[in-house]
Amino acid sequence: MCGICGVWEYGASEGSVEPSLIARMRDEMTHRGPDDAGELIFDDRRGGFGFRRLSIIDLSAAGHQPMHGCDDRTWLVFNGEIYNHALLRADLEQRGHKYSSRTDSETILHLYEERGLDFIHEIEGDYAIALWDANKEQLVLVRDRIGVKPLYFYHKDGRFIFASEIKAILQHPSVTPDIDEQALYHYLTFLTTPAPTTLFRDIQKLPAGHVLIVKRDGTLKSERYWDALPPTDAAKASEQEQRAEILRLLRDSIRKRMMSDVPFGVFLSGGVDSSANVALMSELMSRPVETFTVGFSDAEYLNELEPARRISRQFATNHHEVIISEKEMHDFLPQMVFHQDEPIADPVCVPLYYVSKLARDSGTIVVQVGEGSDEIFSGYENYVRHLRIYENFWRHAESLPLSLRRAISNLSRPALEATGRKRAAIELIRRLGADEPLFWGGVVVYDETFKPRVLSRQVRERLNGLSSLRVVESYLKHIEQERPSADFLARMTYLELKLRLPELLLMRVDKITMATSVEARVPFLDHHLVEYALGLPRSSKVEGASGKHILKRSLEEILPHDLLYERKRGFGAPVREWFREGLGGWFDEHLMNSTMRRRDLLDYDFVNRMLAEHRQKTKDWGFHLWALLNLSLWYERWIDRRSPQITQIKSA
Secondary structure, eight states, X not given: OEEEEEEEOTTOSSOOOOHHHHHHHHHXXXXXXXXXXXXXXXXXXXXXXXXXXXXXXXXXXXXXXXXXXXXXXXXXXXXXXXXXXXXXXXXXXXTTOOOSSSOHHHHHHHXXXXXXXXXXXXXXXXXXXXXXXXTTTEEEEEEOSSOOSOOEEEEETTEEEEESSHHHHTTSTTOOOOXXXXXXXXXXXXXXXXXXXXXXXXXXXXXXXXXXXXXXXXXXXXXXXXXXXXXXXXXXXXXXXXXXXXXXXXXXXXXXXXXXXXXXXXXXXXXXXXXXXHXXXXXXXXXXXXXXXXXXXXXXXGOOHHHHHHHHHHTTXXXXXXXXXXXXXXXXXXHHHHHHXXXXXXXXXXXXXXXXXXXXXXXXXXXXXXXXXXXXXXXXXXXXXXXXXXXXXXXXXXXXXXXXXXXXXXXXXXXXXXXXXXXXXXXHHHHHHTTOOSOOOSOOSSOTTTHHXXXXXXXXXXXXXXOTHHHHHHHHHHHHHHOTTOOHHHHHXXXXXXXXXXXXXXXXXXXXXXXXXXXXXXXXXXXXXXXXXXXXXXXXXXXXXXXXXXXXXXXXXXXXXXXXXXXXXXXXXXXXXHTTSTTHHHHHHHHHTOGGGGGOOBOXXXXXXXXXXXXXXXXXXXXXXXXXXXXXXXXXXXXXXXXXXXXXXXXX
């Protein structure tokens, strides 16, 4: 795993890119690569590449980047892993390509020289790639199919700047950080910003499965090379055949992700996905698997320590645990703001950091994690709930005249609000009356009715007419166009694989594990397994009131039955308690006294009301308040350009 960055002043008559600038950008990401550093100045000082290396494959100096191909005309910086590089190398060597290292990075270069841009269809892995092609005078950027690795860019005033992390881009003197208010609006909805936007004005992210070509004249050409669409000709197979194929693909994915010249292990929650990683990895190893888990001393109801220990005992792993409390959360906040770049308002970032640190402190550099399984196999309770609503009610209601639906919505919503029903139900009735999709994603925090109440009047006026519906519809319209026969579950899955998974869940994993210089690999998101899962029918994934049916059946031969069929487990965080107990007053202070208040973005009278209702336990605003706190601390660190003033916890 590595950090990459670069600058190309494509239209300059005379180059001015200095090695010191590239080094400054590069070294802002030292945590991504503490083992080595490199830089390159190219195109007569109009361009430069920077690189930080976390040595995983070929630990020798031969893995140094930037790296060139057979001549000095093509140069590469690369973050990630190419799991099929050995197979590709054998073919390339037969074609006459000479290697100087054992790295997967070098294979990318030779493959590009051999195939051109078609190389992206042959590589398998998790990656962010930047190539300078002096012959064609173009810069090529590629982000992996699923979006496991991040890649950001700035394009303005004849200059193109890119990096693995936004903080590196901000080191360039031409970039003045400011907030993008439209992105803020969507952040409040999704806990993250949808690609290609970021919370920084003028800074974008390359969407997953895309290649971006920058030409000498400054034109940008972005193309999608892979999409998470269900296949048009999914093969018919019995359940037994499906189970066998899933297990084969998962075994193969885990085997590929054991490719490493440094120690590796597994983050173990005790749930289905992480336990499957442990079980299948243990089959392939002659030594114990290194496993790591995290628990809370002051929120024992979230602890999955005992299930994790049970799996550890069953597979004889070398097990490690860390127990954290509110104090650890508090102490981590300044680092969290720094490493996230833009807020990723998922409180799981806190335990994830400490379990990552535990792995690193134990000497483990590479870990496998369970992200992606719930998305491709429909494991979330929320998916099943929306599916049942759609099949039992929504699809029938959609056939009613819009005027009737609108009347029903207008009449029922006030009654529901008066009874104190959950906001989610009220929002669904609103969507029905507005002729909007039922499902907007696995997590919607501030819905379209509630969101204006937390925004200031000035922001509401400036953003008048904006809706996060346009984000949702951009994806749903695409799958409707490309796969008109796709059912409701397939459409839900597509939306999640385009929005929540790459920009929230996977960025959470990447940013927080890399904060401790640990590489996380995601076996459930091998694209072969993803493509197979996308072709499975609804009946294979959801049975009755539970999801992930076919995956659980596939794992029955290797995992205990009660683990497979008990309630979903995973690393959690007691965000509700953080705002009520112990640190509740501290949260209030930092949220209400943030320097962001001077910008008049939020309605602080309403925010204060939310805080009071949460403290009094009349409402649970935990996730809503956490999103606002993350936003406030981010604003102070990156827009005001000062470290958030995190006060010390008073001892009891």
